[in-house]
Amino acid sequence: MMEAMSSDLIPRLWGKPPAGRRGPKPALSAAQIVEAAYFIADEQGLAAVSMARVAEAVGCSPMALYRHVKNKDELLILLADRLSAELPEPSRDLGWREGLAAWMRAQVDLALSKPWFLDLPLGASLPGPNRLAWLDLGFHYLREVALPADEKLAILGIISQYGLGEARIEVEAARLAENPYASFEQMLVTYADPERFPNLMASMATWQPAESGEVSDSDDPSAFGQRLLMAGIEAHIERHLERDAAE
Amino acid sequence: MMEAMSSDLIPRLWGKPPAGRRGPKPALSAAQIVEAAYFIADEQGLAAVSMARVAEAVGCSPMALYRHVKNKDELLILLADRLSAELPEPSRDLGWREGLAAWMRAQVDLALSKPWFLDLPLGASLPGPNRLAWLDLGFHYLREVALPADEKLAILGIISQYGLGEARIEVEAARLAENPYASFEQMLVTYADPERFPNLMASMATWQPAESGEVSDSDDPSAFGQRLLMAGIEAHIERHLERDAAE
């Protein structure tokens, strides 16, 4: 399950030539294999990515894959970076606020269009070139912000994690919406006990369904959280500037 | 892969009596099965939870499980709620700031002590009773905050998702730290190209490792993000109050 690492993972992530000399020229490559896995996942979901199916798609025997990839876990790590190449890149001509918002939103959009993005082991290994490029774009939007590098990195991590969480919510909401048995309201009225969940029930009692036509965030559920995060970041920057000025 | 739902999932989540009349009295129960799965996961990891092993632990044949649980996916959903019962409950006598911080931190702590928490399908289904109780506690901390219920729910969702993200980072950092091949710095110097990642490299060039003895967040990596979120929430609340006062 774990231990998907080998000393060759990193070279493979970066597409290093195998540097091997002797022996027959490889007819396959890791990139080819990952590409095949990518299409299978895209069309039939991540669960459909089995070594046998990938081998069939690439036109070789299942065991041939193991010459180019340590095991399935490693294949999934490579696949994760491959998918990260698909992150839509927003315009670079944006201030840090709009830039970071778009940066975050791009991740959500990718997850919505390819839900298996969220099932991938994104953090199980070091970031590959594609994910690093993504990170670089984040630093680009922060280039004129006066914060130390480690805080910038932390901020990008927070935004990214928040975006992934938001994407999970949206993807799962879409899944549940397809399911007639899974109605949150129905469940609440059937089982939720005011004695057991007093605060929850009290709050829900004041729930007001959004009036139609009202200007709201309903077209982008992440907008609310986005504003919250941006406000926090802004406050942090100001605090930092004051501290600098005081010295 | 999906379709883990049946019309019986929700009753099972809530421990509904089967209400069946005829036939032999069940020697097993879903709760028993979930408990067995819980101990296996706790001792040997989530990957060790197979129907066969759970059956062995519970003392029945593998196929007997299917009388009480639709399939493995459903077992995992039940297991997820079971594990949520283990969330440490912080003191209720806290203001919203400290309360929410502790609320979030509890999730991180659970994930750190039981890393398989993060591998579970937490959102793949409706929240069960234990997760609802957790949500209720969140509303408790917000009870004196003047915000509409939907915004409170959104805030709790954001904090919770952020906490999960933070937990993922910490757990994975711990995993990677065990791995000699996975050095971020090593990878950067070996492969990262200033032409390819200009902003990233420029920022990293100014990196200052924290001076030892300095007061920092290093004992709690989530503190930085926590402050960011709290600042954003506070700003939002103030804005909301002003809006109310203006009417």
Place this chain on the structure above:
DNA sequence: CATTAACTGTTTATAGAATACGCAGAACGA
């Protein structure tokens, strides 16, 4: 050039996974 070592893809084989299907007995309603 001949040999050898390293590397390729393949074949075969194994162990473990989830779960469909049908049976035997138990408990209750009629």
Place this chain on the structure above:
DNA sequence: TCGTTCTGCGTATTCTATAAACAGTTAATG
């Protein structure tokens, strides 16, 4: 008492990942 319904089980199927040994290919080495 009879039959319906429900439980738990045994058997069998299909799919996994991957270990091990093998045969052919190439390049470095003698």
